[in-house]
Amino acid sequence: MNTIERVVPAPRKHFFLLRSPARDIFQFVLLVAILVWLLLLGASRSGYKWEWYRVPRYILGVVEGRLTAGPLLQGLSLTLRISGISLVLAFVIGLVTALLRLSDSLVGRAVARAYLETIRNTPMLVQLFVIYFILGPILGIERFLSAVMALSLFEGAYASEVFRAGIISIHKGQWQASYSLGLSAVDTYRFVILPQAIRRILPPLTSQAVSLIKDSSLVSMVSLTDLTLQAGIVVSETFLPFEIWFTTAGLYLVVTVTLSTVVNRMEQRFRIVG
Amino acid sequence: MSEKALGDYIITVKDVYKTFPGGIAAVKDFSTDIRRSEVLVIMGPSGSGKSTLLRCLNGLEERDSGSIVVDGIPLDQNKKNRLEIRKEVGMVFQSFNLFPHLTVADNVNLAQMRVRKKSKDEAMLMTRDMLTKVGILNKIDAYPAQLSGGQQQRVAIARALAMMPKVMLFDEPTSALDPEMINEVLDVMKNLAREGMTMVVVTHEMGFAREVSDWVIFMDEGQIVETGTAEHFFTSPQEERTKLFLSQIL
Numbered sequence: 001m002n003t004i005e006r007v008v009p010a011p012r013k014h015f016f017l018l019r020s021p022a023r024d025i026f027q028f029v030l031l032v033a034i035l036v037w038l039l040l041l042g043a044s045r046s047g048y049k050w051e052w053y054r055v056p057r058y059i060l061g062v063v064e065g066r067l068t069a070g071p072l073l074q075g076l077s078l079t080l081r082i083s084g085i086s087l088v089l090a091f092v093i094g095l096v097t098a099l100l101r102l103s104d105s106l107v108g109r110a111v112a113r114a115y116l117e118t119i120r121n122t123p124m125l126v127q128l129f130v131i132y133f134i135l136g137p138i139l140g141i142e143r144f145l146s147a148v149m150a151l152s153l154f155e156g157a158y159a160s161e162v163f164r165a166g167i168i169s170i171h172k173g174q175w176q177a178s179y180s181l182g183l184s185a186v187d188t189y190r191f192v193i194l195p196q197a198i199r200r201i202l203p204p205l206t207s208q209a210v211s212l213i214k215d216s217s218l219v220s221m222v223s224l225t226d227l228t229l230q231a232g233i234v235v236s237e238t239f240l241p242f243e244i245w246f247t248t249a250g251l252y253l254v255v256t257v258t259l260s261t262v263v264n265r266m267e268q269r270f271r272i273v274g
Numbered sequence: 275m276s277e278k279a280l281g282d283y284i285i286t287v288k289d290v291y292k293t294f295p296g297g298i299a300a301v302k303d304f305s306t307d308i309r310r311s312e313v314l315v316i317m318g319p320s321g322s323g324k325s326t327l328l329r330c331l332n333g334l335e336e337r338d339s340g341s342i343v344v345d346g347i348p349l350d351q352n353k354k355n356r357l358e359i360r361k362e363v364g365m366v367f368q369s370f371n372l373f374p375h376l377t378v379a380d381n382v383n384l385a386q387m388r389v390r391k392k393s394k395d396e397a398m399l400m401t402r403d404m405l406t407k408v409g410i411l412n413k414i415d416a417y418p419a420q421l422s423g424g425q426q427q428r429v430a431i432a433r434a435l436a437m438m439p440k441v442m443l444f445d446e447p448t449s450a451l452d453p454e455m456i457n458e459v460l461d462v463m464k465n466l467a468r469e470g471m472t473m474v475v476v477t478h479e480m481g482f483a484r485e486v487s488d489w490v491i492f493m494d495e496g497q498i499v500e501t502g503t504a505e506h507f508f509t510s511p512q513e514e515r516t517k518l519f520l521s522q523i524l
Binding site for chain 1: 357
């Protein structure tokens with residue numbers, strides 16, 4: 001016994017410190033500090049004068065004694081509305097496309113394939129312009145709807161690949177068991193395959209949602225006053241590019257990180273036991 | 275041969291061919307008739323087409339030609355017939371295939387509610403009955419991954435039985451089990467056989483075949499090589515291929 005105890009060193013105290021989140025937090029803070037320092041250094045060398053105190057009024061302002069959303073928050077609100085609606089549509093389009101690609105129907109597969117290839121091989125900005133400048137006037141679709149259509153069609157194409165991968169990752173025994181019990185194809189998807197597939201694809205689906213929120217900044221190109229366009233306007237009014245663009249990036253970050261965190265929680269909650 | 279009364283033919287298989295893409299013939303010119311309440315055991319080396327044949331019987335596998343009639347319903351391109359047959363034919367798989375995201379109760383409830391259109395309460399009554407029958411009622415709220423292989427297979431049997439099938443197909447139900455769990459599953463199957471369930475069982479469990487089967491088909495290369503009672507296979511197998519196979523598994 002004695003020899004063994006000598007050979008195996010006792011765990012040292014700082015062993016736990018090394019593995020604790022404190023270390024990660026420390027590293028993160030250090031990294032941020034270095035970045036900020038570099039930035040300040042650069043700014044002061046180029047003679048930039050920081051005026052952070054002027055920023056808050058563009059987020060929240062007081063008009064006639066009442067708290068009102070400033071232009072940035074108004075822009076954020078439009079960004080959230082466009083992203084929210086597009087997200088739902090993108091997932092519906094993605095699921096339908098995936099099901100079509102996996103279906104027996106030759107026409108269905110061809111349509112899905114044509115849609116996928118068109119969307120994935122052209123820039124989203126061009127798609128937005130085509131919908132807004134060409135389809136818009138012809139079909140009478142206004143700005144907001146054009147933006148939602150462009151975003152959901154674009155992200156839907158990528159989401160469909162995620163759905164398809166999730167569906168085909170489910171073991172074929174699950175289909176066989178379900179069919180052998182007399183369940184229809186629709187019920188098999190609804191109660192057996194999709195509940196398992198969606199649990200599996202939550203992480204890639206979340207990054208797709210994050211992409212959608214980020215890509216929504218492109219709608220500023222058709223003069224929708226989303227967060228990005230509002231920020232541009234504020235910058236041109238105030239000449240505070242550093243402060244405003246940092247704030248804008250921060251606002252996007254708050255939205256996307258919140259989304260990731262919520263989905264993460266969901267994932268743990270619905271995890272299949274075992 | 276058991277002494278229970280045998281009924282009319284419930285499954286008629288005639289001249290069934292099945293070739294997989296790539297030209298490998300899985301089932302060749304297969305014909306057989308199965309009576310109500312009969313227990314048929316199908317044996318044969320791996321790759322002999324036993325499982326493929328079994329899957330053809332409930333339309334999980336599409337055959338190339340030949341006819342299959344189950345309880346008077348032809349298994350054909352008609353989707354309705356196919357679903358109707360699947361309602362009447364239960365199947366148990368080698369790898370259990372329980373639905374991992376559902377509890378044991380919901381695994382057994384699902385098809386009763388969606389296919390038999392029962393309410394949750396009605397389904398639950400049957401579920402409790404069937405889980406009691408396979409001796410696993412205490413696991414009703416567990417998830418499949420929390421069960422042993424033998425327990426999972428018994429749940430799978432309960433799930434199939436809850437549909438009140440007229441025929442049960444078993445595809446190597448004990449092959450994926452640890453040895454100490456094989457008997458708990460075989461016991462459930464033996465009881466089922468004694469209750470008069472019509473069963474087609476792909477298995478190498480000769481003890482099971484001897485105890486409850488009415489007859490045995492030995493298959494090789496997609497064809498019937500020899501048929502007879504289990505006793506016949508133990509005492510006087512005729513074909514060389516049968517003798518060779520039996521010498522390997524006994």
